Amino acid sequence: MMFMRDMSPFLLSGLGLLNCLMLPIAGAFTAVWHYNRVLSGGAKAGDGATLGAGALALGSMFSSSISYIFQLLGLFPTNEEIKQMSMDMQRDMLGKQGMDADQIEQALQSSQQFDFLSNPILQVVLGVVMMGVIGAVMGAIAAAMVFKVREY
Amino acid sequence: MLPLQMEDHQSNNIKAYFIVLIILLLWMLSPMLPWVLDEGIGLLWRLQYRYLCHQIPDRCIRLHGIPMAVCERCFGIYAGLFAGGILYWPLKKWDNWFMAKARWLIGATVLIVFIHWAGPIAALWEGNATGRVITGFALGSICGYYATKGLSALILEVWRIKWRLLFQNPNRT
Numbered sequence: 001m002m003f004m005r006d007m008s009p010f011l012l013s014g015l016g017l018l019n020c021l022m023l024p025i026a027g028a029f030t031a032v033w034h035y036n037r038v039l040s041g042g043a044k045a046g047d048g049a050t051l052g053a054g055a056l057a058l059g060s061m062f063s064s065s066i067s068y069i070f071q072l073l074g075l076f077p078t079n080e081e082i083k084q085m086s087m088d089m090q091r092d093m094l095g096k097q098g099m100d101a102d103q104i105e106q107a108l109q110s111s112q113q114f115d116f117l118s119n120p121i122l123q124v125v126l127g128v129v130m131m132g133v134i135g136a137v138m139g140a141i142a143a144a145m146v147f148k149v150r151e152y
Numbered sequence: 153m154l155p156l157q158m159e160d161h162q163s164n165n166i167k168a169y170f171i172v173l174i175i176l177l178l179w180m181l182s183p184m185l186p187w188v189l190d191e192g193i194g195l196l197w198r199l200q201y202r203y204l205c206h207q208i209p210d211r212c213i214r215l216h217g218i219p220m221a222v223c224e225r226c227f228g229i230y231a232g233l234f235a236g237g238i239l240y241w242p243l244k245k246w247d248n249w250f251m252a253k254a255r256w257l258i259g260a261t262v263l264i265v266f267i268h269w270a271g272p273i274a275a276l277w278e279g280n281a282t283g284r285v286i287t288g289f290a291l292g293s294i295c296g297y298y299a300t301k302g303l304s305a306l307i308l309e310v311w312r313i314k315w316r317l318l319f320q321n322p323n324r325t
Contacts, residue, residue, distance in 0.1 A: 046302060046303075046304075046305030046306040046307075046308065046309045048302050049302040049303050049305065049306035050306055050309070053306070086199065089199060089202070090195055090196075090199060093195070093198065093199070093207070093209075094195070096208075096209045097209050097217070097218075097219060098209070098217070106191075107191045107192060107195055108192075108195075109192075110190065110191045110192030110195075111191075111192035111193070111195045111196055112192070113192055113193075114192055114193050114196055117196060130200075133175065133179070134204075136302070136303055136306060137176075137179075137233070137295075137299045137302075137303065139302065140298055140299045140300075140301065140302020140303055140305075140306070141258070141295045141298045141299050141302070143298075143302055144251065144254040144258070144298035144301070144302070145254050145255050145258055
């Protein structure tokens, strides 16, 4: 549902077990490293956090746009199919949690009340905000490791 | 004039620091939301964390049978980020040392997490929840120091730019 459009590449690539904070770290780190290389180590205060936030927020928007275009071209699942995938994922999640079939169906019905969260615009906004914050944190950490200017 | 500016600068530093602490606190607490939210929205909330964590239910801390949105190690990292944020201010006087040793400190804690993760795979020892939380916490607290420093600088920069845009005379060169 929420962010499912963004999530589809992850689902398709089967990276579920590898993405434990690794993708945001890699994205932010690459942005900071490249910026530092271009500036030959002349980066200033807060640049790492700004870069990380920008890279991941833009990345999230870019991912949404590409996914939307792919959807139009029929290369990605439609919204209805994504919704069904989301339901299956939720069912799977609750099953692993140890719930029986009745409890799972009850929980899924309850989650249907929040269908408004699947609004594509809301998904994009929330994705950008969340990835922006994560990117800022990861960018700041990457900057501490990469920047030569220690007074950043 | 100068002492007043310095006072403003210090006050802004403290404000930025507290904003960062609030962000890191919310980040730490947000995986616990499924424990307090309605079942349906709690489920959707957990789903969002699939981006960041494998969420294997056996590896998640449970309350009343409901698993947290992230695994024990990720929660350790998030808690560590907040702890590192709190420690940033008292440790700031040794900032030069921390910055000079950033690669070593982060590298060492990443190695600790990696060894703890790899042990059970190589059948050297059994993984346990406490170990996952502690090793994650160690990594998070080191990263939290640098994250707090960078985020504070970012917030101060945003304020400075906003201040300039709002109040500086555009005709002045």
